[in-house]
Amino acid sequence: MSGESTSGRWRPDDLDAFCRQVFMKLGMPEQDAAIAAESLVRADLEGNEGHGISRLPIYAKRMKEGRISPNPAIGYETAGAVLKVDGGNGLGQVVSRRALEKAVPLARSYGLAGVFIRRSNHFGTAAYYCQYAASCGMALVAMTNSPPGIPPWGGRKAFFGTNPIAFGFPVRSGPPVIVDMSSSVVARGKIILANKLGQPIPPGWAIDEEGRETTDPAAALKGAVLPVGGAKGYALAMAVEIMCGLLGEAAYGPHVNNLYKDGDGEADVGHSFLLLDPSKWLDMDAYYARMETFLREVKAVPRAAGVEEIFYPGERRHAKHEARSRDGLDLPREVEQELRRLGEALGVSFPKEGRAG
Numbered sequence: 001m002s003g004e005s006t007s008g009r010w011r012p013d014d015l016d017a018f019c020r021q022v023f024m025k026l027g028m029p030e031q032d033a034a035i036a037a038e039s040l041v042r043a044d045l046e047g048n049e050g051h052g053i054s055r056l057p058i059y060a061k062r063m064k065e066g067r068i069s070p071n072p073a074i075g076y077e078t079a080g081a082v083l084k085v086d087g088g089n090g091l092g093q094v095v096s097r098r099a100l101e102k103a104v105p106l107a108r109s110y111g112l113a114g115v116f117i118r119r120s121n122h123f124g125t126a127a128y129y130c131q132y133a134a135s136c137g138m139a140l141v142a143m144t145n146s147p148p149g150i151p152p153w154g155g156r157k158a159f160f161g162t163n164p165i166a167f168g169f170p171v172r173s174g175p176p177v178i179v180d181m182s183s184s185v186v187a188r189g190k191i192i193l194a195n196k197l198g199q200p201i202p203p204g205w206a207i208d209e210e211g212r213e214t215t216d217p218a219a220a221l222k223g224a225v226l227p228v229g230g231a232k233g234y235a236l237a238m239a240v241e242i243m244c245g246l247l248g249e250a251a252y253g254p255h256v257n258n259l260y261k262d263g264d265g266e267a268d269v270g271h272s273f274l275l276l277d278p279s280k281w282l283d284m285d286a287y288y289a290r291m292e293t294f295l296r297e298v299k300a301v302p303r304a305a306g307v308e309e310i311f312y313p314g315e316r317r318h319a320k321h322e323a324r325s326r327d328g329l330d331l332p333r334e335v336e337q338e339l340r341r342l343g344e345a346l347g348v349s350f351p352k353e354g355r356a357g
Contacts, residue, residue: 009328014351016041018343019056025346026063027070032094039093039124042131044329045321050189051124054196054335057342058259059091059122067266068121076102081110084248085117089266092123092144096271100129103275104136111280115273118250122146122259123271127180127317130168133275134176137284141274142166145244145251147258147267149188151224153234156211158224159253162188163240168314170278171295172288175318183237184225191217191225192260197332221260244270328354 019037024030036059044052062068072088074095083103087095099115106113123129126142133140146161164187166180182188186205194201195217206220207213214220227233245252250270257264278287299310331339336350343350 009330009353010351011328011354012041012045012325014354015044015053015329018339018348018351019053021348022056022060022342022346023070025348026060028063028091028094029071032071032091032098035097036091036093039128041329042128042321043125045324046125046127046317047320047324048125048127048187048189050187050191050193053331053339054193055122055124055189057338060342060346062121062259063091067264074098078106081106081113083113083115085115087117087120089119090121092121092269092271093128095120096123096129096273097132099271100132100140100273100275103273104138107138107275107277111277113273113275115271115275116244116248117271117273118248118268119266120250120269120271121267122269125180126164126166127168127178127314129273130166130178130180131176134168134170134178137170137277137279139170139276139278140166140168141276142168142271143240143243143273144271145241145253145256145269146188147256147261148254149225150184150227150234150237151207152238153227153231156207156209156224160234160237160241161253161256162225163237163244165236165240169291170288171291173292174295175314177291177295177312178314178317180313181228183227183233183240185228185233186225188221188225191220195221196338197334243272248272 016037019040020033023033023036040053063070068091069089072090074088075086077084085099095117099117103113103115123144129142130140143165145163148158149162150160151157152159162182162184164182169177191201200215201217201220203215206223206225208219208223227237241252248270251268256269257267295312298312301310340350
């Protein structure tokens with residue numbers, strides 16, 4: 001069956017090293033390559049394969065063509081607690097992580113920092129930036145726009161991106177609270193991956209060009225992804241579009257170019273981040289104590305029939321990361337073969353199979 005996993009597994013560290021070497025062969029500095037590779041492999045470890053290592057070939061293709069800069073000249077402009085960033089057409093993971101590193105001192109000084117980024121590209125999972133912020137003891141709201149994927153409510157042609165929004169909050173003992181959701185029923189990356197693997201998508205995910213529901217991922221990519229919660233998802237996508245495209249002076253709606261469409265120019269994706277230092281509101285020990293009490297009370301709510309445990313957002317993501325870090329990562333055969341071809345073209349050896357433990 002198309003899309004069937006290979007019989008073996010790969011060590012995450014080996015896949016990370018492969019990604020880093022590919023990025024460096026394409027002209028990316030070593031530290032930036034480490035950021036990009038970490039983002040991709042972490043997505044796979046957490047079960048978000050649509051934003052994982054399967055994206056590496058298209059990134060590489062666009063870097064070779066010059067549509068993404070492997071070593072961008074990122075520009076920063078500060079005005080009080082606001083950081084405006086020109087991403088220099090770099091890879092979104094690199095531009096966003098570098099911008100957040102600049103924003104952390106601002107948030108420590110002012111209590112919060114607003115980051116608005118233009119001239120960037122696809123930035124992977126929003127959760128990745130929430131995890132970084134949490135490691136700094138910071139809370140984060142992360143948003144990005146993307147190429148057209150969602151129609152306005154009542155329309156049948158995509159206009160807004162699938163425009164994810166994520167919230168991250170540090171926890172003293174345990175994984176951070178991370179709410180990472182798309183404005184669409186499903187992240188468009190899952191449909192892209194299903195199309196690559198030749199697999200159908202579930203009903204209710206998307207419509208074709210004529211506005212009819214479809215389970216064909218190719219037809220869905222030509223049509224539109226449905227907004228989550230109907231009109232509410234459309235409204236959320238619009239709000240994120242304004243935050244990232246209009247306020248950040250990036251492209252918006254149909255003016256955001258598609259990474260997967262040949263012949264397009266710079267994507268000019270916009271990202272926005274609101275970084276908050278909880279210590280400016282209350283003592284950090286008090287913050288962590290309140291958070292622990294809050295989560296304990298949430299998890300103690302009487303459970304519905306058949307439910308063994310109530311999880312807070314971020315717990316299952318963390319558990320999957322731990323299990324896959326230990327047991328290794330499966331790769332669909334098509335993804336493995338594409339990565340092997342990429343490695344051969346660049347003179348980078350694809351790793352041998354092997355369990356992490």
